[in-house]
Amino acid sequence: MIGKIHKQMSHDSWLFSKMATPEYTPFVFLLLLFQSSVWGFPSCHATKPGMLNVHLVPHTHDDVGWLKTVDQYFYGDRNDIQHAGVQYILDSVVDQLLKNPDRRFIYVETAFFYRWWKQQTDDMQNTVKQLVNEGRLEFVNGGWCMSDEATTHYSAVIDQMTMGLRFLNDTFGHCGRPRVAWHIDPFGHAREHASMFAQMGYDGFFFGRLDYQDRNRRMVAREQEMLWRASESLTPPMADLFTGILPNGYNPPEGFCWDQSCDDPPIRDDPDLEDYNVDDVVTRFLHIALVYKTNHIIMTMGSDFQYENANLWYKNLDKLIRYVNQMQSNGSEVNVLYSTPSCYLQELHRANLTWPLKGDDFFPYADSAHDFWTGYFTSRPALKRYERISNSYLQTCKQLEVLGGPISRKGPFGAGDSETLKKAMAVAQHHDAVSGTEKQHVANDYARKLANGWAHCQVLVSNTLSSLSGSSAPRVYCEHLNISVCPLTETSKKFSVNVYNPLARPVSWPVRLPVNGTAYRISDAKGKAVDSQVGLSVLIMVVICRCSITFVMTFLRVTFDPETGLLSSLSNLETQQTVKLSQNFYWYNASDGNNSESIQMSGAYIFRPNTSTPFIISKTAKIETLQNSVVQEVRQWFSPWVSQVVRLYTDSRALELEWTVGPVPIGDDLGKEVISRLDSSINSSGVFYTDSNGREMLQRRKDYRPTWNLRQSEPIAGNYYPINSRAYIKDDKDQLTVVTDRSQGGGSIQDGSLEIMLHRRLLYDDVRGVGEPLNEMSDIYPEGLVVRGRHLLSLSPPATAADTHRPLAQEVYQAGGEREPIFSGLQAVLPPAVHLLTVSQWDQDTVLLRLEHQYQASESKEHSQPVTVNLQKLFSTLDVLGVSEMNLSANQWKDEMTRLDWKAESGTHHTGVTNQLSAYSAL
């Protein structure tokens, strides 16, 4: 069945070898749809060399869900919550662009554009194509959404960008390919995002939000434009990205907002009417402060959901341009023009200057002394986890779509697809989705969309498994394993389980199923017995005592303090290293704004504890232990709303801490931000490390920023960073790494200590727009949300730590496993350094494959090395006819990528690049 869609290879077998210095290596088979011509910059208006050229960039910022759901935003439904209707924005902008060929507009969020496009007539579609071809309508960024940068995983970001950019490519060809990345709203900026954008072929990147101290310094130093060297592993300029900070967030200058949502005075240029104000407007415009390096300046003329009635903007902008430029005849040296980010970028490039280098990232983001946006690293922990496992399931779904072929989409179980989950996942990457900063009803909608995507994928998966196994027996999906519920396994005396491993190598992974029987026999597909244990029913011992507890398995030893029931040490038996290690739960009292210094409250975005010392939930834990041949567990109860199971599996190199937190009590009217804190004997010297979007690691130093002289004003929140997949502390000897199962915030406030925020329940809105306190409740959890998750701890010498945490994090991220596959899609196992990032059906005869080297430079003696992959022999059921390499987002042939070259200042002294590189070279 499978082979039928794949043609026989018609040429000699070949070997593709790729020197994988640690970098992404996306391969695409026979991507036929792409136009291959390389396009230049769109038609930009001429600028005036001797003058200050002000580039007016009309734009709208359309959140793919926030206060309203994405579809409510599209249609303009629930305008009582927020006035916003994207369908009308696009209607109106196109109309207005047609009225004056000088006008320009940029559009960003393909999730919306796609919805709009498919409702248009052929005539309108042709009109829009014409506008795009003429550079009057320009796509920037162009992903499905503008992803969050703190809480997203690079895998899902690449997917969502690919989906948006593919639509633009399919629809508009090369004129629709964005040249500029545009993250004007996300609340801090990840280096890995910049690296991805560079590898996606973007020529430049603009954003709006950065730490207020950083901005002030950069304004003075004229360093609001820079060259971001976004990877220490990739050879420059592969991950170099020209980056510009927009002058006013992404808003127009004060007094010049002419959207229907603004109240600024329109230009009244009829002398017969009252209040003629042209002179006033021109004078005010000419006095806007300008702090940039070239004789070009960009002005973002738009904001959230603006241009629903674009006439208001354009009518006044037309007048502004006319009247300001008229002043040139009186000696004014200001020239105003309609422009786009890429036209502006082109002028900056033409200026042929050198730009300061930037090597670290833009976390954490603070917009004022007590306003650190570090709460959303953890906000909505259940949604953050659901997003992660949904991505895992999507990768499985896409792989099985490739393996199953057409029958996967229409088979014995009906019509299935991966598109629904792809779109749901793409939408979930939005910077008010997985970030947890949306309203509750919108969070529910994201989850609902994901669940709907799962349902579509489940049909697809059933069809493929049926095809591969030859059995069309009905399949039941155990979707509630997080709460230990699966009706089938709990009621059946006999059942079979399919477990799918989407990784390109075998992994060992415990599978836990709820059952009601007392003894089970478990065998694999060939009838061979599998090691297993049934839970409480075969509990070997329950201990509530003050006796010493020590777990020992193959790789690790763990001890607990008999006085407190807490962890007391961790040892790696292979490397013979031991650290003192305790772990407990605490909560910060969220500020309610009644603080003498400022009124900022903790909320969905902002973490602001009232005091720097967290409250301990319990100094001791009641414990029970369970030990058998598969697993050793200590079950800890700290309070009615905090418990934990500490697990050590036979063959695992990681200690699992499965925490359960909630409902967080608020009867005392105190908002609470709950952390798990590890305290160790490691001499971490004020330094710890966090990943960037699940990929490269960044060094974090307490009360310090690599690029400016920090005045620390929030000792806890100002030291929190996003943890997408892992964090570690280390000294010369020991590295303690925590792998998380979702994005969380965390910090190292004391040496040897690493704290990770698990759950937040707040009573106030933090006045950043969402307008709700983050106080998650539901019908299922009327008393407040209960969250469960896992931290996986490993202890290693720093030099080999990556060998453990890299595969471990991929396993957690892909969350699944199998022992001996009944069927393998891969003919050969990939080398350990190579991760099978994407296998996805592109079109009928084409598959998109992404392979990545998953070790960064110098982090592993064994694995941070080039590797060779034989693509021809990789797949068991697919005949590979050919391969073409593309950029990371698969919207350009790799050999046609011609990015602008930018020159870095020599001897840039405060970029953090040198620090970071030396920090890594010390590994």
Place this chain on the structure above:
Amino acid sequence: MIGKIHKQMSHDSWLFSKMATPEYTPFVFLLLLFQSSVWGFPSCHATKPGMLNVHLVPHTHDDVGWLKTVDQYFYGDRNDIQHAGVQYILDSVVDQLLKNPDRRFIYVETAFFYRWWKQQTDDMQNTVKQLVNEGRLEFVNGGWCMSDEATTHYSAVIDQMTMGLRFLNDTFGHCGRPRVAWHIDPFGHAREHASMFAQMGYDGFFFGRLDYQDRNRRMVAREQEMLWRASESLTPPMADLFTGILPNGYNPPEGFCWDQSCDDPPIRDDPDLEDYNVDDVVTRFLHIALVYKTNHIIMTMGSDFQYENANLWYKNLDKLIRYVNQMQSNGSEVNVLYSTPSCYLQELHRANLTWPLKGDDFFPYADSAHDFWTGYFTSRPALKRYERISNSYLQTCKQLEVLGGPISRKGPFGAGDSETLKKAMAVAQHHDAVSGTEKQHVANDYARKLANGWAHCQVLVSNTLSSLSGSSAPRVYCEHLNISVCPLTETSKKFSVNVYNPLARPVSWPVRLPVNGTAYRISDAKGKAVDSQVGLSVLIMVVICRCSITFVMTFLRVTFDPETGLLSSLSNLETQQTVKLSQNFYWYNASDGNNSESIQMSGAYIFRPNTSTPFIISKTAKIETLQNSVVQEVRQWFSPWVSQVVRLYTDSRALELEWTVGPVPIGDDLGKEVISRLDSSINSSGVFYTDSNGREMLQRRKDYRPTWNLRQSEPIAGNYYPINSRAYIKDDKDQLTVVTDRSQGGGSIQDGSLEIMLHRRLLYDDVRGVGEPLNEMSDIYPEGLVVRGRHLLSLSPPATAADTHRPLAQEVYQAGGEREPIFSGLQAVLPPAVHLLTVSQWDQDTVLLRLEHQYQASESKEHSQPVTVNLQKLFSTLDVLGVSEMNLSANQWKDEMTRLDWKAESGTHHTGVTNQLSAYSAL
């Protein structure tokens, strides 16, 4: 000079004679611009005879000033006060009409349309002409504004309608002539307005507001459409007007508002997105209750300042029409179509039904039991007066423009014009202008606009007077005579005074000037001495005593009660009749909403006294008297904030009560509504009479409405009616008439009593949108506004009362006079029954002349008779080449007026027509 612009008559002299049965007789000389073809109804969409046809009428209601000034509304300035920008509305509507030829729109307020039009390119103007010619854009009403009906004078209303309709005629020809009058917002409806609309050629009239009890009855009886017989003097159907009440005010049905200002759900018809709601919308639409007589119903799809982004409306209306009409294939009998009021009217006419007759008016308006909109009859008394004297000055200005010819507009004093004051006056007729229901800053703007108009007219008047008198000596205008200030007369030893009489007959009128000398000699232009007295300096006696005071002049005798200082009797010496008459000042305590029955407060719109008994300001008055050969005065002081001068002039048939009220004290936190109340011995039997827009009189009966069985819920406010120029009470023998100098509200709560509200100072907003308490203060009056005005009292037998009050009211209205003209523009004096309503330059060689018969049928034995006017001999300096009679608004030749004929129900039993006619026939 003057004669130069007028050609010599080239044909034999002629006599134009007109049988002036009391009716308007407008004549226009050589109106060359008008297209003479008679046009039919615009292209209307076909309806379906067997179905219920729902006429969707997209419209916007654009107040010519209210919360913002007219120019702020036009440009969309001060959107912080109210989001509204008319320039964008017209931009957007035209765009959207072009997108789908099925779409329709109506536009109403020419003040705005004119501003927009002159900013458009030729291309756009041609596009709009095309839309108008095709009936896709239809003008309705079409005056400069939608005038208030309670507080306007017919003269100013005719002027403002003429100005708007002329612009439409000049611009669009016959396709721009509105067929429908459209007063969707005014707060009650005057019969005189309906009469004017009929005489202006309108085929029908629609409005939105009427008493809630009246509406309820009409809904049940299906009498929301009727034939309004709007005059008892004019022969039907001359003042018959088909009148329809709109189903939902002027708003769309609940749930179907798709403007950007609304939050109703848009039609979501993409089944791929969430919340597909087409079925729901269609179902809800089909269940809207319908209570009309034909199988046609009108739905106003729009509201205040809507359609700024017309796409939202039209996109959803297109879908509504498509999906609702699709249901016809499933048996639905509802047919929805884009329509206009004239298309709807055409269908009603085609239905060929008979309609109930209506003979009274729609005052007062109550939207609930305690919510009578009778406060605005008096609100902003100073603005109301300024509007009146501005109109008087405008008539003078226009006459002198005609008499002066081109030199009036460009002469020794510079460039002058009447246009500025014309436009200011036109704008002031708006239903939130002279009504007093606008915000304070907007009221200030109306006054500023009028003052600016005066300045332009003063140059014109100076030029003309210079030309006519041969003296170009500088002229000073005494604009502050209301506060007895005129620096020139107060400081000059010798000065000459020009006084202009715009009436077409000589009048005797006292001229009062402030001076500082003790003795003056006054002579007319020929040097003959004029009777005069200098004010306080020649005070004959000051009396503060308990002695009897009696004034006697030629026509009247007045006595005062020596105990109280109040009026005690009035006698007409010619007719030998005497009535007991006292007069005093009172205030109602304005409701602050803390009333058990309802929370309605008194405010700019609404009059709601807390109790039915007003508080007396003082039972006695301190008095001074002054007597000389010209005038006899009693000066009464009631309190520090209420005083009055009672004056009797030698030759006057009216007693003048010049009241001064203010600052109304509010230190007691009580809002106050101040009245002057006359209590007489007249046996008025619960009936009194008020004028309609200064013209015909209407009978008012206490706690009674002619057309329905009133349940009275506000004994005072529910018996208040607008008094534009006069009110009277009478019995068989005596009629006491009060002529006012501005619009005021009043009632007759007790027999023999007549009260008129003078001033209002309130502490609360009445929640009808204006959002401010009516609490007038200014830099000049920081303690609160002081208002001065006059009531002129006459006593006559009922049968001859009109012979006094008709000319008296015209004199007050035109406020001026002269003894022996130095120059007369009229060669012959007009007959007493004929009022020279309009003399105005139309274009270079054409003058607009309106003559009216100023007596209504049967009110005067002597004057309610046909009269003949010889137009040829009327003017002293103009050669009349020809004359063409037009409709009242001068936008159609009279002989081409072909209004739709409507059939009245025979035996309509509760229209009030019979009552009214019989009431009048009893005169």
